[in-house]
Each structure stands twice: as structure tokens, then as C-alpha cells.
Amino acid sequence: MKKLSLLLILTAVLLTFACKKDKKSERFILLTSTVWTSDSLKANGVDASDPGEFLANFNGDAEFYEDGTGYFGVYTGEWRFNTTETEITIVTNEMLLPINCRIVELISSSFKITTVVSDPVNTSETVNVRMTFKPK
Numbered sequence: 001m002k003k004l005s006l007l008l009i010l011t012a013v014l015l016t017f018a019c020k021k022d023k024k025s026e027r028f029i030l031l032t033s034t035v036w037t038s039d040s041l042k043a044n045g046v047d048a049s050d051p052g053e054f055l056a057n058f059n060g061d062a063e064f065y066e067d068g069t070g071y072f073g074v075y076t077g078e079w080r081f082n083t084t085e086t087e088i089t090i091v092t093n094e095m096l097l098p099i100n101c102r103i104v105e106l107i108s109s110s111f112k113i114t115t116v117v118s119d120p121v122n123t124s125e126t127v128n129v130r131m132t133f134k135p136k
Contacts, residue, residue, distance in 0.1 A: 024066075027085045027106055036062045036111050036133035038073070043127045054120065054127065057094075062133060088113065101131075110134060 038059050041049035048054040058073035068078050077092030091098040101113035111133040119125040 025085060027103075028066075028081070030106055030108060031064045031088075031111070032066045034108075034111075035136040036064075037136045038062070038131065039134045040130070040132040042130045045128070045130075048129075055129065055131070058131060061136060104130075108135070 038049065038061075041047065041055035041058055043054045049056060049059045057075060060073045062070065062072045064070040064079055068080055070077070070079055072079075072090055072092070075090075075092040075094050077090060077094075079088055079090050081088055085103070087100060087102055089098050089100050099115055099117065101115040104112040104114055106112075112130070114128070114130045116126050116128055119127050
């Protein structure tokens with residue numbers, strides 16, 4: 001009887017810990033439960049969202065699905081948080097490299113990210129990028 005009781009307690013503890021791992025964080029829920037629309041797309045502090053500009057392809061809506069896929073303007077691909085959910089990485093087939101962004105703000109009314117990328121015109125230079133989104 002003692003062995004059976006011990007086995008039941010051990011099973012209950014294991015199930016409790018296994019179920020807690022599936023719980024989604026508040027930041028994950030905020031990001032994935034909203035369609036975000038671009039509010040401001042700036043490169044080195046200047047609007048870069050107009051057609052032909054540096055960030056024009058990110059203009060429009062972005063949606064982050066729970067399975068780690070989504071769309072970001074005209075791009076489709078995958079996304080992931082870092083372990084502390086303070087950064088997000090976006091990977092698409094259309095862009096050669098992943099974009100690693102620092103999350104400045106992620107609340108129900110605002111999603112703001114920043115990153116530094118190579119200048120597409122002068123690859124020895126970098127561009128400071130700031131993208132802000134609001135819920136659609």
C-alpha cells in the first residue's frame with residue numbers, strides 16, 4: 001500500500017510540473033492574440049515606410065501565430081522570443097539573415113521594437129531601426 005501511495009504522489013507531482021510548462025506567458029499571449037498594424041517605421045530616426053523606402057515591406061499588418069509562424073508586412077516566416085522574452089527574432093525566406101530585435105514595449109495597446117542592421121546601400125554602415133505597431 002505504501003508503494004502505491006508513493007507512486008500516486010510521484011505521478012501527481014510529475015503531472016503538475018508537466019502541465020505548468022504548457023502555460024503561455026503574458027507576453028506570448030499579448031503578441032499572438034492581436035493583429036498588429038504598423039504605426040511608425042523609422043530608419044536612423046527618419047520615416048522609412050513609403051514605397052521604395054528601407055522599411056516599406058514591413059508596412060501594414062503583422063500577425064504572430066502561436067506556432068511560431070506569421071506574417072510581417074509582405075514577409076512570411078517564423079518568429080521566436082529569446083528565453084527572457086525581451087528580444088524577438090524574425091526569419092523569412094525573403095530576407096537573407098534573421099532580424100534580431102529588442103522589444104522596447106509590448107502591452108495591449110503598443111508593440112515597439114528596435115534593431116541595428118546593415119545599410120542596404122553602404123554595407124559598411126549600419127542603420128538604427130525602430131518599428132512601432134498598434135492593435136488593428
